[in-house]
Amino acid sequence: MNILVTGGAGFIGSALCRYLTGNPADRVVNIDKLTYAGNLASLRQIENLPNYTFVRADIRDDRRVSEILRAEKIDTVMHLAAETHVDRSIDGPADFIETNIVGTFRLLCASLAYWRDLPPEMAERFRFHHVSTDEVFGDLDEEEARFTEDTPYVPSSPYSASKAASDHLVRAWHRTFGLPVVLSNCSNNYGPFHFPEKLIPLTILNALDEQPLRVYGAGKNIRDWLHVEDHVRALALIARNGVVGESYNVGGNAERSNIRVVETICDILDARKPRRNGGSYRSLITFVADRPGHDRRYAIDGSKLERELGWKARESFETGLARTVDWYLDNEWWWGPIREGHYAGERLGRLVAA
Ligand code: NAD
Numbered sequence: 106m107n108i109l110v111t112g113g114a115g116f117i118g119s120a121l122c123r124y125l126t127g128n129p130a131d132r133v134v135n136i137d138k139l140t141y142a143g144n145l146a147s148l149r150q151i152e153n154l155p156n157y158t159f160v161r162a163d164i165r166d167d168r169r170v171s172e173i174l175r176a177e178k179i180d181t182v183m184h185l186a187a188e189t190h191v192d193r194s195i196d197g198p199a200d201f202i203e204t205n206i207v208g209t210f211r212l213l214c215a216s217l218a219y220w221r222d223l224p225p226e227m228a229e230r231f232r233f234h235h236v237s238t239d240e241v242f243g244d245l246d247e248e249e250a251r252f253t254e255d256t257p258y259v260p261s262s263p264y265s266a267s268k269a270a271s272d273h274l275v276r277a278w279h280r281t282f283g284l285p286v287v288l289s290n291c292s293n294n295y296g297p298f299h300f301p302e303k304l305i306p307l308t309i310l311n312a313l314d315e316q317p318l319r320v321y322g323a324g325k326n327i328r329d330w331l332h333v334e335d336h337v338r339a340l341a342l343i344a345r346n347g348v349v350g351e352s353y354n355v356g357g358n359a360e361r362s363n364i365r366v367v368e369t370i371c372d373i374l375d376a377r378k379p380r381r382n383g384g385s386y387r388s389l390i391t392f393v394a395d396r397p398g399h400d401r402r403y404a405i406d407g408s409k410l411e412r413e414l415g416w417k418a419r420e421s422f423e424t425g426l427a428r429t430v431d432w433y434l435d436n437e438w439w440w441g442p443i444r445e446g447h448y449a450g451e452r453l454g455r456l457v458a459a
Contacts, residue, residue, distance in 0.1 A: 106345070107132045109179045111164050111212065112186030114143035116299045117236070121183065121337040122148060126157045134177045136162040136170070137186065138204075146439055147298040164208040170215040180227060181344050182216055184209065185236045187271075190302055191264045195397060198263035205267035206274070209235070213278045220284060233286045234344040235275040239329070239354070240265035241290060244400035247327075251406040252290075254352050261398045272352075279350050287347035289340065291355040292405045295425065296333035297432040301440055304363065305426070308370045309433045310444060312386045313378070318371070322395035324364025327402040331357030332420035332429075339416045346414050353414070356405025359422035364390075369423070373430045 108125060112118040113135030125133045137143045139161055151157050158177070162169045164186045173179070186208065188194065188201045213233070220231050242252040243259030258273075260266040278284040299306045308318050339355045347353060361369075371386035380386060410416050420428075433440065 106130075106181050107177055107179050108134070108181045108183060108344075109174065109177065110135045111137070111182070111184045112143070113137050113159070114139055114145055114147060115185065115189070116142070116147075116296075116303075117294055117333055117336060118185040119144075119147035119298055120296065120333045121185065121340055122157065123151055124334070124337045125341060126151045126154050129156055132156045132158075132177070134158045134160065134173060134179065136160045136164070136173060138163045140188070142189065142300050144298070144300075144439075144443075164212045165203065167211040167215040170212060171219060174215060174219040178227075179219075180230050181232045181234065182212070183234045183236065183340065183344055184212060187268070189264065191240075191262045192302075192396065194262055194264035194267070198267075201263050201267040205264075206270045209271035209274055213274060213284065217278060217282055217284050231285055232344055232347075232349070233275070233278075233284055234340070234347070235272065235286060235288045236340060237268050237272050237288060237290045238265065239290050239292050239356070239403050239405050240400065241269040241272055242403075245402040245404055247402065249402075251356070251404040252354060253406045254290075254354055254409055261400050276350075285349045287343055287349065288352035289343050289347075289355050289410075290352060290405075291336055291339075292329035292331050292357055292403060294331055294333045294336050296429055297436070298439065299333070299429075301443055304366065305370065305429060306433060306440070308367050309374070309430055310440060312371060312374055312389060313433075314444075315380075315389065317391040318367055318386070318389045319391050319393045320364055320367055321393060321399060323392060324367065325362050325401075326399060327360050327362050327404070328366075329356050329403055329405050330359045330361060330366070330422050330425075331355065331418060332422075332425040335418040335420055338419075339410060342414050342416050343410070348413075353410045354405045354407045355410055355416075356407035357418050357422065358407070360402070360404050361422065366426075369426060370430060373427050377430060377434060
């Protein structure tokens with residue numbers, strides 16, 4: 106396959122590029138605008154591979170994207186580029202509208218024009234895989250059944266509303282224009298190379314810095330967690346074998362409250378890197394005023410993907426989390442420059458649980 110990955114310098118996109126380039130028969134072209142969240146250091150281990158190319162480009166630049174699609178003879182678009190942080194979408198939603206909605210629209214236009222010009226056997230093979238989130242479904246009470254592919258969209262934040270809009274556009278381009286699309290909606294990812302504004306890496310690094318571990322509300326909000334390497338295996342499978350026009354939920358079967366996640370990280374760190382004062386990292390936990398519109402619980406029913414495409418998560422949350430803590434302990438070369446504020450306008454210390 107000749108695969109165009111958008112947003113491949115981000116957390117999940119870089120894991121996807123690392124995974125896909127492991128198959129020498131696949132060629133991967135990564136286009137990324139390199140916003141604050143894009144980091145080419147996450148791609149260091151593959152940057153010189155013959156089946157990998159990086160192009161700095163904005164998905165809203167449809168002329169540029171069209172040129173790349175044609176020049177690289179792309180048969181699969183995997184669309185991950187997005188603004189992704191809920192707190193940022195509350196502080197400043199404009200970029201979320203621009204990239205997640207307008208950007209997806211422009212990418213669809215470029216892909217449709219390209220697909221229509223393909224010879225029939227290549228047009229038959231072509232797929233546009235849109236990567237989305239479970240946050241489009243809104244939230245659940247403790248006892249409510251998990252999200253399925255048929256759950257109605259009720260997004261709460263500017264981020265999830267912009268992702269919901271992009272999902273609708275993708276479905277419309279299939280229904281109205283026939284573009285061969287597949288979609289996936291995944292729960293919260295965690296793992297290596299995760300930008301330290303998100304709950305898990307922020308907690309690890311703030312703990313190591315002896316800073317307060319800020320948790321929204323009482324920390325009772327529940328998220329379903331999936332290791333990023335399990336997610337990218339699912340994405341590759343869906344892009345290859347997913348049924349055109351269908352969407353697939355991807356979940357980790359690992360519902361945990363935010364406070365439990367933070368406490369577990371503290372316990373792992375207590376064992377791996379004890380504090381100099383001998384206390385537990387748990388004493389750094391501080392509860393702060395809740396995020397406006399904070400979703401209570403996300404929970405994904407991923408049984409369709411397991412049943413129809415044979416995917417199963419391999420990593421349990423507890424071992425995956427311990428591996429992730431170890432990765433951060435061993436890879437200061439990656440996160441050190443970010444924490445030192447090499448990214449303009451950051452307020453990492455202030456950010457709290459995602
Ligand atoms: P991320 O914020 O780490 O990375 C996003 C990437 O997109 C960055 O490299 C950034 O530079 C790039 N980008 C932003 N605007 C762009 C533009 N206009 N043109 C080109 N590139 C642009 O995000 P992530 O966590 O890796 O998420 C990737 C995708 O997966 C997103 O679409 C997100 O909605 C979805 N998703 C994420 C999660 C999660 O837990 N992180 C869960 C489910 C779905």
